[in-house]
Amino acid sequence: MSKPSNDLLCEAARTGDVSTLTSLIAVGADVSYFDDANLNPLMHAAKHGHADAVRLLLSHGAPWNAITPTGISAGDFAMENSHQDAFDVLLNAGVQSELVLGTIARNTRLDSKSSSVSSDYLEERVRFGEDRIMDSESKAVMMSWELPLMEAHARAICSGGGDGLSVLNVGFGIGLVDTAIQKYNVGKHTIIEAHPEVFDRMLKQGWGEKENVKILFGKWQDILPQLESYDGIFFDTYGEYYEDMRQFHQHLPKLLKQDGIYSYFNGLCGDNAFFHVVYCQLVALELANLGYSTQFIPLPVRDCLSDRVWEGVKQKYWQLDTYHLPVCQLDCDSS
Numbered sequence: 001m002s003k004p005s006n007d008l009l010c011e012a013a014r015t016g017d018v019s020t021l022t023s024l025i026a027v028g029a030d031v032s033y034f035d036d037a038n039l040n041p042l043m044h045a046a047k048h049g050h051a052d053a054v055r056l057l058l059s060h061g062a063p064w065n066a067i068t069p070t071g072i073s074a075g076d077f078a079m080e081n082s083h084q085d086a087f088d089v090l091l092n093a094g095v096q097s098e099l100v101l102g103t104i105a106r107n108t109r110l111d112s113k114s115s116s117v118s119s120d121y122l123e124e125r126v127r128f129g130e131d132r133i134m135d136s137e138s139k140a141v142m143m144s145w146e147l148p149l150m151e152a153h154a155r156a157i158c159s160g161g162g163d164g165l166s167v168l169n170v171g172f173g174i175g176l177v178d179t180a181i182q183k184y185n186v187g188k189h190t191i192i193e194a195h196p197e198v199f200d201r202m203l204k205q206g207w208g209e210k211e212n213v214k215i216l217f218g219k220w221q222d223i224l225p226q227l228e229s230y231d232g233i234f235f236d237t238y239g240e241y242y243e244d245m246r247q248f249h250q251h252l253p254k255l256l257k258q259d260g261i262y263s264y265f266n267g268l269c270g271d272n273a274f275f276h277v278v279y280c281q282l283v284a285l286e287l288a289n290l291g292y293s294t295q296f297i298p299l300p301v302r303d304c305l306s307d308r309v310w311e312g313v314k315q316k317y318w319q320l321d322t323y324h325l326p327v328c329q330l331d332c333d334s335s
């Protein structure tokens, strides 16, 4: 279809003219077309809050997850302009599409910090800096700006109270969450870590001598048979895919006590606000299928992040102003 017709399609999307959109699509106008402003029809419709036009374009194959050259999606436009209806339609489309196709799930690393990390991270050398661990490609495995987040995760999973909580943490990193967990009344604190150098460093730092700490060296996938059930569980690995975390979630019914609390590092799509929301919903839905309800606690993180934080890091793995800390518990209705 010619550029003028495709431009007309963008214009009809911008004004929410559903009948013109329908006619143009019927004669072959391209719903994926990007105009000279680098926007496609779906983005125009979302930006101006035309929920019906958004619905129509999606039903004719407009991709919900297309982005502008600067990384903005139709959902971001709806969000930025407070168009709740258009946003809801796009969110629903994103979640449904991911549930059925798992497009991002197959290709997305657990956090944007590792979006293209080498697959054998566990066999490669890491570098320890004052405030970080870096992999062999100068991507950050863990950074200390996450301290307030890790403290909040520890608080969440230890909030069951009572004496002698039993807690499991998957992925030691620089030990932020484990240090925070130690401040609670924890009877049994189990830590799984798979990287040999991270493991050696833990031992050098004395983690092996702490009375209530049990370190299990290896991949969580291989350690599973040694695990018990816990009052609190935190999951934060590196170099793994979303699919791996989904696999871990399948074991929660055995690993988490009835009134236990589970949380994970919620870095999924941490470089795009809308995709991040889609992922929050997707994980919550998948956990709901296992009988867990998930609450997301918003934590402002803008103050933790200055440009200096990212000096020497190949990829800014978190670019959003708010972190959504997940707190998952067995749904009372399903227990």
Ligand SMILES: C[S@@+](CC[C@H](N)C(=O)[O-])C[C@H]1O[C@@H](n2cnc3c(N)ncnc32)[C@H](O)[C@@H]1O
Pocket (backbone or CB within 6 Å): 141, 142, 150, 170, 171, 172, 173, 174, 175, 176, 177, 178, 192, 193, 194, 195, 198, 218, 219, 220, 221, 236, 237, 238, 239, 240
């Ligand atoms: C992002 S860091 C964890 C940071 C930690 N939450 C903290 O507070 O410092 C991820 C850690 O998971 C470890 N890891 C990666 N894959 C793993 C696996 N399959 N099983 C266990 N640990 C793994 C990495 O070596 C790394 O130490």
